[in-house]
Amino acid sequence: MDFEITHEQRMLVETVRGFIKDELAPLEQEIEETGQLPDEIARSIFEKSRALGLYGMNIPEEFGGGGLSALETMMVEEQFGHTTDILIRRAFGNVYEVLLSCEGPQVERWLLPSVRGDRVCSIAFTEPGAGSDAAGIRTRAERKGDKWVLNGMKHYISDGAFADFFVVTAVTDPAKGHRGISMFLLDKGTPGFNIGRDQPMMGLRGTSHLDLHFDDVELTDENLLGTEGEGLKLALSVLGRVRLAQVAARSIGKATKVLQMTLDYARERVQFGQPIGEFQMVQQMLADSAMEISAARSALWQCAWEIDAGLDPRARISVLKVQGSETLGRVVDRAVQIFGGMGYSKDLPIERYYRDARIYRIFDGASEIHRGVIAKSLLKGGAQLFDPWGA
């Protein structure tokens, strides 16, 4: 085990941190107030970030990405957690690794423009009747001659208003259950593909969460991503790393930032003639937050190391999804408590962090779903799953 951070890694993280502090953080409050990130500002931060090589860093260099290892991806994703969802998307890109399954003409049409930032992709799996139960979708793609005909709908699709195309799951063989689901690449503007309402949400201001409607949308085999019938298998194999990055690492980053703000406040705020940080009950909250963040970060790095070593730490990713998001939930809840009325007021961003944090326990598999995965893995594989020496 080697926990030394290389010079290159330190430089990378400092560049990302500096970019967030100088270019993105000053935009946060206006987005919160207006719910909008103006197009010209979005373009400007994208161009600046791309010039620094900070766009699509998770994608291998052979496709024009930054070629970061899993561990390095987690290091920068933790920094991304210091700003808001919409700014991360515009500045650094959400280039989903599922697009690495593109083949032949799909590479030029969907993968490469995404890595360059010329086209933006959203993931569209969830439907009103099928959230946690991803195999329970009703959207149907029927083969008719050499075409596929898509009918159905999706909802809550993040960044759908800005996206140029979508990765959509659909049932291709109803008789085969979860083995009868495939993934399709669907361009906005395809006849029969209509955008519905933008669902208002508790937080994540500036990001859209759209309904999508498919009415006899005609697709060809070029739209099929991966192998027919293996859509869910593909999702499971690639989305784990997304969860680790976009939920666990970002949660740990957000929790770290909130703890620092809370420490600053606990030093400054005086009650009963002394800084509130001198009260043991406040100290306990601060210590608990620090312990939980530290444990989650070590676990994150171990998990990323395992991915880089070629292992498939699926159960550990579920652990991190829950550990990261729930740590953030507790840290930000304690922050509101320590800030008192100021924590609840809109004069400070603490209440925004509190609202934004809540979704991390729900999307990309709710805590209950991941606890189920962990428990089933334990019952099947034994405690040695998390014990390098064996039980």
Ligand SMILES: Cc1cc2nc3c(=O)[nH]c(=O)nc-3n(C[C@H](O)[C@H](O)[C@H](O)COP(=O)(O)OP(=O)(O)OC[C@H]3O[C@@H](n4cnc5c(N)ncnc54)[C@H](O)[C@@H]3O)c2cc1C
């Ligand atoms: C802000 C936001 C952004 C989103 N972005 C996207 C996106 O970009 N693309 C996309 O496809 N989807 C997206 N989603 C959808 C998201 O992934 C789902 O909301 C999530 O998977 C939960 O599904 P659900 O809302 O239908 O809840 P349900 O599945 O109905 O779950 C409700 C409750 O029941 C519990 N539950 C369900 N099944 C079990 C079980 N087997 N055991 C124990 N408890 C269970 C859940 O844990 C949860 O507590 C987004 C949602 C939100 C709110």
